[in-house]
Amino acid sequence: MIRVFLPAHLRTLARVAGDEVELDVPAPVTTRAILDALEARHPVLRGTIRDQATRKRRDFVRFFACETDLSHESVDCPVPSSVAAGLEPFLIIGAIAGG
Amino acid sequence: MSGVRVLVGTRKGAFIITADAARKDWDISGPFFGGWEIYHVKGSPADPNRLYASQSSGWFGQLIQRSNDGGKTWDPVDNTFAYDGVPGTHMWYDGTPHPWEFKRVWHLEPSLTNPDIVYAGVEDAAMFKTTDGGKSWAELSGLRTHGTGSKWQPGAGGMCLHTIILDPHHPGRIYIAISAAGAFRSDDDGATWRPINRGLKSQYIPDPDAEVGHCVHRLAMHPSNPNVLFMQKHWDVMRSDNGGDSWHEVSGNLPTDFGFVIDVHAHEPETLYVVPIKSDSEHYPPDGKLRVYRSRSGGNDWEALTNGLPQRDCYVNVLRDAMAVDRLDSCGVYFGTTGGQVYASSNAGDSWTAIAQNLPPVISVEVQTLT
Numbered sequence: 110m111i112r113v114f115l116p117a118h119l120r121t122l123a124r125v126a127g128d129e130v131e132l133d134v135p136a137p138v139t140t141r142a143i144l145d146a147l148e149a150r151h152p153v154l155r156g157t158i159r160d161q162a163t164r165k166r167r168d169f170v171r172f173f174a175c176e177t178d179l180s181h182e183s184v185d186c187p188v189p190s191s192v193a194a195g196l197e198p199f200l201i202i203g204a205i206a207g208g
Numbered sequence: 209m210s211g212v213r214v215l216v217g218t219r220k221g222a223f224i225i226t227a228d229a230a231r232k233d234w235d236i237s238g239p240f241f242g243g244w245e246i247y248h249v250k251g252s253p254a255d256p257n258r259l260y261a262s263q264s265s266g267w268f269g270q271l272i273q274r275s276n277d278g279g280k281t282w283d284p285v286d287n288t289f290a291y292d293g294v295p296g297t298h299m300w301y302d303g304t305p306h307p308w309e310f311k312r313v314w315h316l317e318p319s320l321t322n323p324d325i326v327y328a329g330v331e332d333a334a335m336f337k338t339t340d341g342g343k344s345w346a347e348l349s350g351l352r353t354h355g356t357g358s359k360w361q362p363g364a365g366g367m368c369l370h371t372i373i374l375d376p377h378h379p380g381r382i383y384i385a386i387s388a389a390g391a392f393r394s395d396d397d398g399a400t401w402r403p404i405n406r407g408l409k410s411q412y413i414p415d416p417d418a419e420v421g422h423c424v425h426r427l428a429m430h431p432s433n434p435n436v437l438f439m440q441k442h443w444d445v446m447r448s449d450n451g452g453d454s455w456h457e458v459s460g461n462l463p464t465d466f467g468f469v470i471d472v473h474a475h476e477p478e479t480l481y482v483v484p485i486k487s488d489s490e491h492y493p494p495d496g497k498l499r500v501y502r503s504r505s506g507g508n509d510w511e512a513l514t515n516g517l518p519q520r521d522c523y524v525n526v527l528r529d530a531m532a533v534d535r536l537d538s539c540g541v542y543f544g545t546t547g548g549q550v551y552a553s554s555n556a557g558d559s560w561t562a563i564a565q566n567l568p569p570v571i572s573v574e575v576q577t578l579t
Contacts, residue, residue, distance in 0.1 A: 116267075118244065118268055167269060
């Protein structure tokens with residue numbers, strides 16, 4: 110199972126308890142495959158993480174795993190093996206704003 | 209039991225403020241969708257328990273929420289607002305072509321007769337419609353493609369379609385307004401459109417006959433007199449007596465004719481309300497006094513309404529969708545401020561009470577009259 114950490118607003122929207130959701134994602138586990146599985150499980154999240162038409166990551170949403178920023182990696186690259194093994198979460202983060 | 213339900217959209221969520229017909233004791237519920245920008249919440253005239261809300265965020269984009277129980281519970285509906293075909297370009301602030309990009313829904317206007325039909329005004333300016341209660345949205349692309357779209361330019365707040373008025377006497381007739389393109393009318397339920405901006409004068413437009421380009425802030429209409437329209441333009445309060453075919457100025461003795469809101473008394477088609485704002489570079493009331501101005505003559509002659517409103521050190525703004533009227537016998541008038549206050553008058557503006565004082569900045573106010 111893939112563990113996906115969601116920001117608070119998206120947890121509320123998807124009505125999930127806890128910080129993470131667990132998803133069955135077929136191999137190879139990529140960012141695109143994780144997002145596809147997440148949106149299939151929670152259709153309300155369509156358009157909140159990536160644009161509905163272009164499928165591009167929304168500007169103020171970032172992807173992290175294993176202390177690495179994956180936001181600018183190809184969404185078709187395999188995620189770190191520890192994420193694919195369910196040992197580490199795939200983190201979806203709202204970019205931090207403020208002063 | 210009769211009463212009112214005030215629907216308030218703010219920078220950090222939606223609030224619902226209710227009272228019985230006496231409108232003395234108010235109850236605030238919310239925030240709904242806390243932390244999200246709620247540009248607009250509106251109820252269906254055909255089913256007052258059916259509400260729609262526009263929920264958006266710079267981080268997570270646009271959602272539309274629907275309630276079937278008067279706002280107690282909500283469920284998200286479809287949030288796909290895809291322009292029809294290749295959307296092309298409009299004019300950017302510097303005059304260069306700029307691609308059309310969906311940003312958010314500013315205004316939701318439910319049909320007068322069918323709770324499943326809703327019109328949505330969006331930024332970048334376009335009109336969408338659902339006929340299935342929000343399960344899907346389709347663009348009424350005849351507006352964006354009617355011929356002047358490439359000349360439309362955003363106002364300071366974005367290129368937003370912010371006003372939608374449905375004519376109850378002429379099915380299929382719709383008025384809309386866009387900042388800063390102007391006002392438009394359709395007579396075939398949004399299939400085709402034409403600009404209705406003759407008579408508008410804007411200092412920054414050298415051509416006195418410019419078809420588009422005017423920064424219209426808000427339109428208002430009384431349902432019993434649908435050929436008469438009122439407009440708060442960037443500067444100037446305007447009136448049309450022929451469904452927008454031509455306009456003339458009715459700013460009269462206002463202390464300033466810049467502002468955002470304009471509305472019409474529920475039972476007196478010639479009684480109008482505006483909130484004058486000092487200028488487009490100082491978005492607050494003149495002299496630190498928050499005053500609603502009322503005209504009982506369809507414009508030109510205005511009186512200041514101040515009883516219950518702050519008359520010193522007040523520097524809030526009242527945004528374009530933040531005024532509404534109820535339909536009780538003694539017409540109620542409501543408006544919200546960027547300071548988080550919602551003011552209500554149960555006597556057509558003679559006196560005012562703050563029914564909410566410390567909300568996030570208010571973007572929109574609507575009111576439902578419940579019988």
